[in-house]
Amino acid sequence: MAQLVWNGLFVGSFYALVALGYSMVYGVIKLLNFAHGDLYMLGAFSGFAMLGAMGGLVESQSLLALLLVLIATMAVTGMGGVALERLAYRPLRGAPRLSLLITAVGASFALEYGTRIVAGPNPRVYQVRLGGTTIHVLGARITVQQLVLVAIAIGLMFALNWLVMRSRQGRAMRAIALDPKAAQLMGIDVNAVIARTFFIGSALAGAAGVMAGGYYGKIDFLMGFIIGLKAFTAAVIGGIGNMQGTMLGGLVLGLLESFGTDLLGGEWRDVFAFGCLILFLTVRPTGLLGERVTERV
Amino acid sequence: MSAGDASQEGTPHVEPGPQAGQGAQAGQGPPVKHGPPVKPVRGRGPSVVTRLMETRYLGWIGLAIALGAPLIIATPYALNVMTSAAIFVMLAVGLNIVVGYCGLLDLGYAAFFAVGAYTGGVMAAELDIPLIATVPAVLVVTVVAGIVIGAPTLRLRSDYLAIVTLGFGEIIRICATNLEITGGPSGIYGIPGLFGDDVLTEPAAFYYLTVLIVAVAVLLAARLGRSRLGRAWRFVREDEDAAEAMGVHTYKVKLAAYIGGAVWGGMAGVLFAAHLTAISPPSFTFLWSALVLMAVVLGGMGSTPGVVVGAVFISLAPELLRDLADYRFFVFGVLLILVMIVRPQGLWPHRSQETARTAARSKEPVA
Numbered sequence: 001m002a003q004l005v006w007n008g009l010f011v012g013s014f015y016a017l018v019a020l021g022y023s024m025v026y027g028v029i030k031l032l033n034f035a036h037g038d039l040y041m042l043g044a045f046s047g048f049a050m051l052g053a054m055g056g057l058v059e060s061q062s063l064l065a066l067l068l069v070l071i072a073t074m075a076v077t078g079m080g081g082v083a084l085e086r087l088a089y090r091p092l093r094g095a096p097r098l099s100l101l102i103t104a105v106g107a108s109f110a111l112e113y114g115t116r117i118v119a120g121p122n123p124r125v126y127q128v129r130l131g132g133t134t135i136h137v138l139g140a141r142i143t144v145q146q147l148v149l150v151a152i153a154i155g156l157m158f159a160l161n162w163l164v165m166r167s168r169q170g171r172a173m174r175a176i177a178l179d180p181k182a183a184q185l186m187g188i189d190v191n192a193v194i195a196r197t198f199f200i201g202s203a204l205a206g207a208a209g210v211m212a213g214g215y216y217g218k219i220d221f222l223m224g225f226i227i228g229l230k231a232f233t234a235a236v237i238g239g240i241g242n243m244q245g246t247m248l249g250g251l252v253l254g255l256l257e258s259f260g261t262d263l264l265g266g267e268w269r270d271v272f273a274f275g276c277l278i279l280f281l282t283v284r285p286t287g288l289l290g291e292r293v294t295e296r297v
Numbered sequence: 298m299s300a301g302d303a304s305q306e307g308t309p310h311v312e313p314g315p316q317a318g319q320g321a322q323a324g325q326g327p328p329v330k331h332g333p334p335v336k337p338v339r340g341r342g343p344s345v346v347t348r349l350m351e352t353r354y355l356g357w358i359g360l361a362i363a364l365g366a367p368l369i370i371a372t373p374y375a376l377n378v379m380t381s382a383a384i385f386v387m388l389a390v391g392l393n394i395v396v397g398y399c400g401l402l403d404l405g406y407a408a409f410f411a412v413g414a415y416t417g418g419v420m421a422a423e424l425d426i427p428l429i430a431t432v433p434a435v436l437v438v439t440v441v442a443g444i445v446i447g448a449p450t451l452r453l454r455s456d457y458l459a460i461v462t463l464g465f466g467e468i469i470r471i472c473a474t475n476l477e478i479t480g481g482p483s484g485i486y487g488i489p490g491l492f493g494d495d496v497l498t499e500p501a502a503f504y505y506l507t508v509l510i511v512a513v514a515v516l517l518a519a520r521l522g523r524s525r526l527g528r529a530w531r532f533v534r535e536d537e538d539a540a541e542a543m544g545v546h547t548y549k550v551k552l553a554a555y556i557g558g559a560v561w562g563g564m565a566g567v568l569f570a571a572h573l574t575a576i577s578p579p580s581f582t583f584l585w586s587a588l589v590l591m592a593v594v595l596g597g598m599g600s601t602p603g604v605v606v607g608a609v610f611i612s613l614a615p616e617l618l619r620d621l622a623d624y625r626f627f628v629f630g631v632l633l634i635l636v637m638i639v640r641p642q643g644l645w646p647h648r649s650q651e652t653a654r655t656a657a658r659s660k661e662p663v664a
Contacts, residue, residue, distance in 0.1 A: 105587060278446075
């Protein structure tokens with residue numbers, strides 16, 4: 001029981017981290033960034049490349065090396081997200097929603113198969129493998145590394161929450177989410193703020209990618225597809241566009257999946273998660289903490 | 298001429314009350330917004346290419362090309378590729394109903410393809426009956442699948458639908474992998490032919506049969522697009538709120554489009570099962586859904602000739618560009634972005650004669 005809860009929370013914190021980027025971008029420009037899961041994949045691969053370049057340090061201080069790589073990767077995927085926004089999404093701002101969605105699908109495709117061209121079709125194995133000592137809490141087996149990863153995830157989430165809710169930048173983001181035109185009239189540089197939003201969201205996805213690479217060990221160019229879907233599910237469960245809701249949604253999805261897997265068996269895990277998505281959309285489309293949004297004409 | 302024209306002829310007979318006037322405006326609405334601009338009547342006439350692209354014999358020309366192709370090259374391999382291309386055309390035309398006509402993004406279209414293929418395949422193999430006998434059952438199952446997935450999500454924002462269909466596609470694929478009746482990861486083998494095992498086993502004969510079935514499917518879809526329902530779809534696509542205000546039951550209309558797409562996909566699945574006689578889960582991944590979408594977007598959303606040409610191009614491209622195999626999907630992704638930015642109406646956009654006619658008619662009272 002305690003083990004199931006812990007597994008759920010552990011996986012859930014990953015989902016929450018990826019879902020936050022989804023949710024932020026959606027909140028600010030109402031775009032479902034399909035390529036978000038692929039930025040997570042990009043993060044895992046750039047982390048892989050950096051670890052390869054670091055060589056000796058990796059063996060002696062694996063966790064420290066991973067932390068350094070984590071920060072560098074966040075910068076890389078953040079820039080990737082900004083480039084994506086600049087090249088694919090900005091020219092279409094104001095276009096019909098269908099065009100934007102199709103562009104996002106194209107971006108996702110281009111990222112996946114672009115990575116495939118560079119890194120090859122076969123799965124790669126991370127140089128760092130976080131195994132490590134286990135401690136027992138209430139009958140659950142918890143490794144120290146898991147604790148560190150969850151702590152990093154929670155730390156990042158708190159930082160983000162502060163940024164969005166307390167800082168000047170965050171206020172600009174929330175203003176654009178409410179009314180882009182009015183925000184522009186008030187002197188907010190809308191394009192710059194949207195670019196920054198993409199940077200932050202993509203950086204979080206990249207961080208999750210490195211952490212997943214370090215924890216699970218194996219990465220491949222399609223790994224972002226399922227996690228992107230799961231992150232969207234988490235965002236919907238919590239209430240898309242709402243920060244706290246999205247974090248909660250990630251944890252709830254992790255717990256649901258953990259118990260669902262226990263109940264039905266591992267091969268039905270994804271079916272269970274997407275079933276939850278459809279159920280939530282039917283019963284409570286605004287999510288747990290989301291407010292009812294009337295669609296603007 | 299069919300129902301589409303009949304309902305259209307019907308409009309002028311009605312006294313020019315408010316409804317008829319609004320109907321004309323509805324027909325006129327789409328091109329004003331983001332379709333190709335309506336050309337002024339004066340000035341030089343359409344070019345040869347334009348006239349060729351808009352000729353009413355287009356369908357016959359296409360059918361003649363498809364039927365004539367085996368006369369040029371008829372190796373078993375070429376026939377195999379061409380049959381696959383024909384099935385792909387049917388898929389694209391089906392997705393065009395959902396994405397092109399109604400403007401709903403379906404990213405799990407392969408799911409309906411899989412539902413059709415598996416329902417037909419499993420029934421035919423288990424009961425040992427020809428595939429054609431399973432068609433009624435496949436129809437029922439695909440319609441039910443369309444309702445199950447469409448009913449809860451079509452009430453929501455359109456972008457939610459895209460992700461839910463994506464999830465649905467995964468659900469179907471995982472179910473096919475895990476369930477026993479679908480043969481698990483290795484799939485099912487030895488599916489009987491369309492008319493049993495002995496009839497029409499020649500690749501060429503099967504190709505001709507496929508082309509004819511697909512031609513009927515394309516014709517039906519195009520007719521559907523010009524019917525009263527089809528006009529409602531376009532109206533919903535252009536402006537859902539305006540459509541609702543004009544009395545179009547948008548939810549029902551969208552569900553109809555979704556079910557239509559499901560049926561077309563399912564029937565293509567039956568053809569697929571008959572063609573390969575073996576099906577397995579890897580045939581129904583997201584890649585398929587994305588490729589079909591690619592065909593629709595590239596050709597021109599809502600344009601039947603565009604979509605057919607797009608589908609033929611997408612399905613033959615890997616055969617023609619064999620050296621670029623590694624770059625293919627990357628190029629497709631970039632192309633998808635470029636098309637949306639540079640030419641969102643597609644390479645062969647929809648140019649409806651109906652809207653030109655209604656536009657001309659609606660001008661009269663104004664002038």
